[in-house]
Amino acid sequence: MDEITTEIDSLNSEVIDHMTNWVDMLGGGEIGRYVVAGVVLLFVLVLKRVLAHGVIGGLRKLAHQRKHSTAAHVLDAFEAPVQLLVILGGVYFAVEILDLPKNVDAVLFELIGIFATFSVFWALFRSIEPLAMSFNNLAGRFGGGLGDDLRQFFIRAVKTLIVVIGVVVLLENWGIDVSAFLGGLGLAGMAVALAAKDSVANIFGGLTILADNLYKRGDWIETPHFEGTVEVVGLRATKVRTFAKALVTMPNAQIVDSPVINWSxxxxxxIKMVIGVEYRTTADQIEKIVEDIRSFLKNDDDVAQTNVAQMVHLSDFGASSINIDLYYFTTTTDWVKWRDIRNRHIIAFKRIVEDNDAAFAFPSQSLYVETLPEKMSEDMANKANNDRAKTTRQIG
Structure with a gap:
């Protein structure tokens, strides 16, 4: 480490000596210093991208990495922070050559140090995405890839941690005693912690959702409070788009404490339905209808044949019909395709019933009257006789 520091100091002195020689070539004096400082700043501003790209390319070659490797993506993320460091280097040498008063030098060098620290944490911040993707790919090789929501959660958490550490380091560089500041919060900190307990519970609820993989973006879920498609699984809450196209935001803690059905x-x-045939349908006809429906389902590629129940049975004598229960599953879970299959099956079942010379029953009632008033009986008898006579004349 000492050798590296010595080399850097030697390089620094050498560069400053060269710039001093340039000043002397321009006749020395204050004007010469400003000219050289301006040239240095203009040089780094114009060529910052070229210089940064050269540094990144050199590091990539040094690491012997392929173009699309993880290290290549991380180094690409470093390019913008390296450009900032190049500019800071130019500012540093410009300040050195200007020979400003010591108090001004001290302020400028402190600012350069602060921005250099910022560029380091900026580089770390930008490298999180490619590192997380690489870790996810590595875990996927062992069958344990992270879901998108869990990966995004950890990316946000690590980025937040980097920002917090960066702010603390910058404050320390400014001479602010952060530990004393945090210790001075006292009761105010406790009050904030108590007020934030629900937020903490929701964050842990979000961690539970992600760790247990209860659902992810795009899943169709149902709870006692809502039903719809998950759009966002956040740190504090989950956002669900209902089938009425309304957006529901639910705290994670409440979701974790409720039963959740993941239909996805x-x-x-x-598919579950009941076919009711008329009571006048014979036993042979009913047996044939049941067998034809079973055969139809057995030979349909859209109907699941294994690992699920498939039942077609007479269930009971209904009020108006003899009922046949159908209970089976489709191979697809897509709602639109499922409805198309159900539509096709209903038409097929109707044809099966009709092909067996049977008919579907409909709710009906028969009214039996034991006695009628004498006058009403005579009127009804006369009406019946008149109707028969009229029919006879029409036929004749």
Missing amino acids: RMTHRR
């Missing part, structure tokens, strides 16, 4: 995790989708 269905392996198959169920």
